[in-house]
Amino acid sequence: RQSGNYEGKCRISRVGDANFRKKLYMPALTGKAHNPTLKSFADRLSAKGKPFKVVMCAVMRKLIHLIWGVLRSGRPFVPDVALA
Numbered sequence: 001r002q003s004g005n006y007e008g009k010c011r012i013s014r015v016g017d018a019n020f021r022k023k024l025y026m027p028a029l030t031g032k033a034h035n036p037t038l039k040s041f042a043d044r045l046s047a048k049g050k051p052f053k054v055v056m057c058a059v060m061r062k063l064i065h066l067i068w069g070v071l072r073s074g075r076p077f078v079p080d081v082a083l084a
Contacts, residue, residue, distance in 0.1 A: 009051065012053060012054070012057050021060070024060045024063065024064070025056065025060065027063060028056055028059045028060040028063050029056070031059065031063055032055075032056070032059050035079070036079050037062075037066070037079050038059050038062060038063065038066075041058070041059065041062055042055050042058075042059050045058055
């Protein structure tokens, strides 16, 4: 469906834990509004013309990476480092 002359919206993958996606949606939405790192990331994707759901899925994934980095390093979150 994604190659050739297909006209329509691509859907997000339903692979993975739906409950986990549901629990990550609100933190990602809040982070998109208040976290400068996630906000600039979401704005950049929106400027490229990405649909809202695609932007939110990307923000959720970025949030997971930021959380993992903080947990793994044991240091607090620094927005200047996350933008690099």
